[in-house]
Each structure stands twice: as C-alpha cells, then as structure tokens.
Amino acid sequence: MGGDNAPDATLHGALEALKAWQGLFLHLVGDKALLEALMSRPGFGWTPELMERVNVVHAGSVVTFEDAPKVILKEKKDSSIRVAAQLVRDGQADGMVSMGHTGAAMMASTLVIGKLEGVERPGLASLMPNLTGSPTVFMEVGANIDSRPEHIACFGLMASVYAEKVLGIANPRVGILSVGEEDSKGTDVTIEAATLLRRMGLNFIGNAEGRDIWNGRFDVIACDGFVGNIVLKSAEGMAKLIKDGLRTALTSSLRAKIGALLVKPALQDFFKQLDYREYGGLPLLGIKGVSVIGHGSSDAHAVKNAIGAALRSTEHGINKRIQANLAKLTPKA
Amino acid sequence: MGGDNAPDATLHGALEALKAWQGLFLHLVGDKALLEALMSRPGFGWTPELMERVNVVHAGSVVTFEDAPKVILKEKKDSSIRVAAQLVRDGQADGMVSMGHTGAAMMASTLVIGKLEGVERPGLASLMPNLTGSPTVFMEVGANIDSRPEHIACFGLMASVYAEKVLGIANPRVGILSVGEEDSKGTDVTIEAATLLRRMGLNFIGNAEGRDIWNGRFDVIACDGFVGNIVLKSAEGMAKLIKDGLRTALTSSLRAKIGALLVKPALQDFFKQLDYREYGGLPLLGIKGVSVIGHGSSDAHAVKNAIGAALRSTEHGINKRIQANLAKLTPKA
Numbered sequence: 001m002g003g004d005n006a007p008d009a010t011l012h013g014a015l016e017a018l019k020a021w022q023g024l025f026l027h028l029v030g031d032k033a034l035l036e037a038l039m040s041r042p043g044f045g046w047t048p049e050l051m052e053r054v055n056v057v058h059a060g061s062v063v064t065f066e067d068a069p070k071v072i073l074k075e076k077k078d079s080s081i082r083v084a085a086q087l088v089r090d091g092q093a094d095g096m097v098s099m100g101h102t103g104a105a106m107m108a109s110t111l112v113i114g115k116l117e118g119v120e121r122p123g124l125a126s127l128m129p130n131l132t133g134s135p136t137v138f139m140e141v142g143a144n145i146d147s148r149p150e151h152i153a154c155f156g157l158m159a160s161v162y163a164e165k166v167l168g169i170a171n172p173r174v175g176i177l178s179v180g181e182e183d184s185k186g187t188d189v190t191i192e193a194a195t196l197l198r199r200m201g202l203n204f205i206g207n208a209e210g211r212d213i214w215n216g217r218f219d220v221i222a223c224d225g226f227v228g229n230i231v232l233k234s235a236e237g238m239a240k241l242i243k244d245g246l247r248t249a250l251t252s253s254l255r256a257k258i259g260a261l262l263v264k265p266a267l268q269d270f271f272k273q274l275d276y277r278e279y280g281g282l283p284l285l286g287i288k289g290v291s292v293i294g295h296g297s298s299d300a301h302a303v304k305n306a307i308g309a310a311l312r313s314t315e316h317g318i319n320k321r322i323q324a325n326l327a328k329l330t331p332k333a
Numbered sequence: 334m335g336g337d338n339a340p341d342a343t344l345h346g347a348l349e350a351l352k353a354w355q356g357l358f359l360h361l362v363g364d365k366a367l368l369e370a371l372m373s374r375p376g377f378g379w380t381p382e383l384m385e386r387v388n389v390v391h392a393g394s395v396v397t398f399e400d401a402p403k404v405i406l407k408e409k410k411d412s413s414i415r416v417a418a419q420l421v422r423d424g425q426a427d428g429m430v431s432m433g434h435t436g437a438a439m440m441a442s443t444l445v446i447g448k449l450e451g452v453e454r455p456g457l458a459s460l461m462p463n464l465t466g467s468p469t470v471f472m473e474v475g476a477n478i479d480s481r482p483e484h485i486a487c488f489g490l491m492a493s494v495y496a497e498k499v500l501g502i503a504n505p506r507v508g509i510l511s512v513g514e515e516d517s518k519g520t521d522v523t524i525e526a527a528t529l530l531r532r533m534g535l536n537f538i539g540n541a542e543g544r545d546i547w548n549g550r551f552d553v554i555a556c557d558g559f560v561g562n563i564v565l566k567s568a569e570g571m572a573k574l575i576k577d578g579l580r581t582a583l584t585s586s587l588r589a590k591i592g593a594l595l596v597k598p599a600l601q602d603f604f605k606q607l608d609y610r611e612y613g614g615l616p617l618l619g620i621k622g623v624s625v626i627g628h629g630s631s632d633a634h635a636v637k638n639a640i641g642a643a644l645r646s647t648e649h650g651i652n653k654r655i656q657a658n659l660a661k662l663t664p665k666a
C-alpha cells in the first residue's frame with residue numbers, strides 16, 4: 001500500500017513478477033476489498049492460474065510519508081508494512097518488499113522480524129551503477145548514524161555476501177569509504193573498521209574515495225549511515241539536476257529538438273544503465289528474513305525488480321552465509 | 334607550478350586575468366628561468382604594458398601530487414606553493430592561487446599565512462552548481478575531519494560571508510548537512526552545530542539533506558570535512574560517469590552521431606552551467622589572507638576564474654566581516 005504509485009504500480013509489478021518467476025508465491029498486503037476490486041478489473045490480467053500463487057492479506061492502515069517510523073508501534077499496528085513483517089516473522093513468507101516509508105519499513109523489519117543473531121545493526125544497502133556492468137554495493141544508506149567500527153565492518157561483510165550470492169560477483173573487492181586512499185587517511189572509526197575487515201578473510205582492498213562509488217574499482221564500499229545516506233541523496237539530487245537540465249537543453253531550440261529525436265534511443269539505453277529501477281530496491285541486510293525497500297516513486301517495473309531481488313536473496317540463503325562469517329568479526333587476540 | 338597543465342595553463346590564465354582586471358598585479362611564482370623563457374615566446378601576448386603588472390618570483394622546487402602535504406615543511410621549503418604563501422604572509426600579495434596539491438596548498442596557507450584570529454580550523458569551500466543561477470557554497474570539503482560543533486558553525490559563518498560578499502547573495506540561507514529535515518535528525522555534533530548557528534544572527538533555515546546540495550534551496554550548506562570531501566568526490570565521479578556515458582552513447586550509431594551534432598550547442602550551454610571551471614577554484618576560508626585552490630586539471634579558463642575569485646575576495650574584505658561575526662559564535666549563557 002505504500003509508495004507514490006500504490007497500490008496500482010505495486011499490483012502491476014506483482015503481476016509481472018508472478019509471470020517472470022514460476023516459483024514465486026505472493027502475499028499482497030493491504031486494504032483487501034480495494035485490492036480485490038482493483039485486481040478484478042477487466043483486462044488487468046490476473047488469470048485464475050496466477051491467482052493460485054497469490055494470497056491477499058488484509059491490513060487496516062497505511063504508513064504515509066508524513067508519518068514518523070515509530071507510528072507502526074502503537075497508532076498503526078495494523079499497517080500494511082507491519083502486517084507484512086509479521087508474515088515473515090511467522091514463517092508464512094520468506095521475505096517482504098515495500099515501496100513505502102523507508103524508516104517504517106526498516107523499523108518493521110528490524111523489530112518485528114528481528115535481527116540476525118550476532119548482528120547489532122541491520123542496515124540498508126544500495127546498488128550504485130557504473131559502466132562496468134556490475135554495480136557497487138554501497139552500505140549503509142539508511143541513516144544508521146554513529147556507527148562503531150564493528151558496525152561498519154559488519155556492513156562490509158553483509159554487503160560482500162550480497163554481492164557474491166545475489167549479484168554473482170566472485171570474490172568481491174571490499175573497501176571502506178574515506179577521504180584518501182592511504183591506510184592512514186580517515187577517522188579513528190574508519191581506520192579501526194578497516195583493521196577489522198582485514199582480519200575477516202574478505203577480499204578487503206583498502207580505502208575507497210567518493211569517486212570510487214562510480215568507477216567500478218570496488219564491488220563493495222562500507223560506510224557509516226550518516227555519510228552513506230547523504231551521498232545517496234546527493235547522487236539522487238544531482239541526477240535530477242542533470243535530467244532536468246538535459247530536458248530543458250534538448251527542447252531549447254528547433255535544432256536541439258530535431259537532434260534530440262535522433263539521439264533519444266542512444267540516451268535511453270545509457271540512462272537505463274544508471275536507472276535505480278533496474279535494481280528495484282535496496283536490501284535491508286542483517287535481519288532474520290529478507291526485506292527489500294524500493295524507492296517511493298517506484299513504477300511497476302521497479303516493483304517487479306524489487307520482488308526479483310527479494311526472491312534471489314531468499315534462494316541464495318544469504319543469511320546463513322552472513323552468520324557463518326560473523327564469527328570472524330571477533331578480533332583475534 | 335602546480336597542477337596537471339602547469340606552468341602553461343597557469344601562464345595563459347594569468348595573461349587572461351591581467352587583461353580582464355586592470356587593478357590586478359600578479360606575482361608568478363616558480364622556476365624563474367623557465368617561466369621567463371615561456372613568457373617570451375613570440376606571439377604569447379605578454380606585452381610590455383602587461384609585464385608592468387607582473388613580477389616573476391623564483392621558487393626552487395614544486396610539490397607534486399605524489400608528495401605528502403608536509404613536504405613543504407622540510408624537504409621542499411623552497412616550493413612554489415610555500416614561496417607564494419610567504420608573499421601573502423609578508424604583505425607583498427593580498428592572496429594566492431594554486432592549481433597544485435590541495436593538501437599542500439591548505440597546509441601552506443594555514444601554517445605560513447596563518448589562521449584568522451578566532452578561527453580554529455580554516456576550511457575549503459566548494460561552489461556547487463544548480464539551475465537557479467547562483468551556486469550553493471558547500472563547506473567543508475578539504476577533508477578537515479572530526480569537526481566539533483563550533484567548527485561546523487564556523488564553516489557556516491565563513492561560507493555565509495563568502496556567499497554574501499563574493500557571490501553577491503543577499504541574506505544567504507544557511508543549512509547544516511544532515512540525514513533528515515527535522516531538527517531532531519542528525520548526529521550530536523550536527524544538532525549542536527545547528528544550535529550554535531541559530532544563535533549567530535545568520536539566516537539559518539535548518540537541516541539540509543544530500544539532495545539540497547543541488548536544488549538551490551540553500552545558499553550555504555555546512556558540514557564536517559569527512560562527509561563534505563566524500564560528497565564532492567562522489568559528485569565528481571558521478572559527473573565523469575555521466576560524461577563518459579553520454580560521449581559513448583552519442584557516438585554509438587550514425588543516427589546518434591548526426592543527432593549529437595545538432596544537440597551539441599544546447600548541451601554545451603547546459604554543461605557550462607555545471608562546470609567547476611566557471612568558478613575557477615575553491616576558497617580556503619579562515620586564514621589571514623586569501624587563498625584559492627583550483628582543480629589539478631584546471632585549464633587557462635579555470636586559472637583565470639580562480640584569480641578572479643581571489644581578487645573579489647580581496648576587494649570585499651571578507652576576513653574583516655568574518656571576524657566581526659566570530660564573536661557571535663561564543664554561546665550566550
């Protein structure tokens with residue numbers, strides 16, 4: 001029910017996902033009467049065959065973007081995001097996908113589903129595009145602030161497992177975000193986090209700088225959620241600036257308009273490489289299930305891909321792998 | 334002597350600056366024989382009239398990008414950056430401009446010229462472009478890490494004075510970079526810095542998010558140098574990704590190539606708005622003189638604009654204004 005285009009985009013995305021992945025079973029959580037009415041519209045495509053892999057679960061309220069995340073604790077205990085998290089907690093679902101309030105989705109996932117044993121701070125990872133064809137897993141971006149070194153090291157570990165298992169990157173190159181390449185550059189926290197990561201048997205290759213988020217030199221970049229959230233939102237803001245500016249430029253004269261028609265397919269191909277919708281959503285790592293949080297403005301294509309990301313996380317059992325590696329976080333004497 | 338294209342781009346930029354601003358007198362600091370040989374090349378344009386406003390000052394060495402900043406303290410005491418800083422310290426120059434090693438330029442400015450009284454941490458500001466026509470002054474970006482609240486408040490003050498006096502923005506809207514708009518969002522350090530800024534009589538309008546760096550909602554955004562440096566380098570990396578990708582896309586087919594010819598002027602106009610070279614360099618604020626640090630890859634146009642930025646800082650006496658406001662940083666009981 002959450003997100004700018006819900007529940008319509010969500011339903012369309014769910015339909016596409018069910019068509020794409022035969023092994024998928026979906027609980028659709030929200031206003032049951034509304035959802036069933038929408039789904040039964042003529043021509044929508046919810047065939048009886050597809051409906052066999054769907055269960056509509058009622059939820060009495062929706063967390064809006066104006067709500068504080070903690071609204072799920074008391075005022076909106078029957079919100080769709082909390083009901084979805086309860087399905088995961090109770091083993092009725094392996095994972096959940098939301099396009100709604102990020103903070104509420106993080107809180108519901110962490111508190112209702114619960115943290116993985118040994119993980120103090122679950123966190124949100126983002127897939128940053130580049131031109132190498134394989135994104136960089138950038139974690140943490142959910143405003144998980146004041147991280148201690150062991151939290152940042154754990155973000156690096158969880159993101160590395162995600163890169164390997166879900167994205168299929170062999171032996172992911174892991175770095176820590178800092179202000180210089182040299183090991184001595186950074187805060188006490190990042191330098192200590194680097195020490196922890198070096199001990200863990202991951203392919204830790206050192207400090208990453210801001211530019212390395214975009215050049216493919218690293219498969220995983222770990223950081224505190226304060227800087228990560230700001231970098232992600234800065235990138236979104238800059239992308240919007242460039243998109244708006246290009247649109248204005250390409251309609252600024254007759255000559256530009258004609259040229260724009262000719263370059264349009266090439267530009268679309270390029271921008272598709274950078275489009276967050278291709279990845280669908282941000283995985284919340286470190287909980288006892290799977291939770292993928294999409295952008296509020298997700299369309300059906302993004303919803304479908306977010307469901308795909310959740311499905312792959314489930315199939316590859318990343319949580320078992322994270323736990324197997326967590327022991328290495330304990331410093332050797 | 335510093336920078337990727339020195340001393341050629343520097344000399345060309347200096348020439349353009351002398352032509353543009355009649356009141357300007359330049360010391361050119363570097364290998365005297367080399368500089369004079371280059372300047373006397375036929376057709377370069379160093380007329381006797383222009384040469385009357387130039388003084389070539391010898392410096393025996395150059396800090397390279399491979400050097401550690403502290404090389405200026407012992408090994409390269411006669412480096413061009415240090416000699417330039419000495420000219421400012423000794424009152425022979427009002428300000429200095431460098432396209433070389435940022436860390437060395439910051440160190441030379443801070444240690445040789447000295448800090449403004451009351452400023453514990455000088456810092457580097459960056460001008461971030463948007464589509465409103467007036468950039469956002471974003472400070473601190475020189476990797477001035479582990480800032481305390483009073484440092485961040487001081488960055489906000491100094492950047493605000495720069496925005497008002499040098500950029501001509503009346504009553505600049507000042508914000509603190511954080512992970513949410515609400516006053517409660519952020520670290521203990523950013524929340525306390527906001528409290529300090531509120532007391533100072535600036536036009537403090539609250540927390541800025543990452544996206545606000547690019548949308549013109551703030552004229553000034555203050556932050557610690559760890560996140561600021563990473564955001565700046567991330568933006569440079571993303572700009573490179575988009576530029577490279579657009580170049581590939583616009584040459585990917587005959588159709589795209591023809592269209593590219595037609596859209597080229599409009600695209601150039603747009604990208605010029607985002608081009609750091611239009612601002613020329615980053616002002617180092619909080620020292621007893623003026624210091625502008627340009628991008629290592631600066632061309633003559635960027636050098637000229639960096640000199641212009643230094644000139645305007647000198648003419649508007651921003652240091653007096655910064656000092657007059659510094660008293661307000663002291664918390665009222």
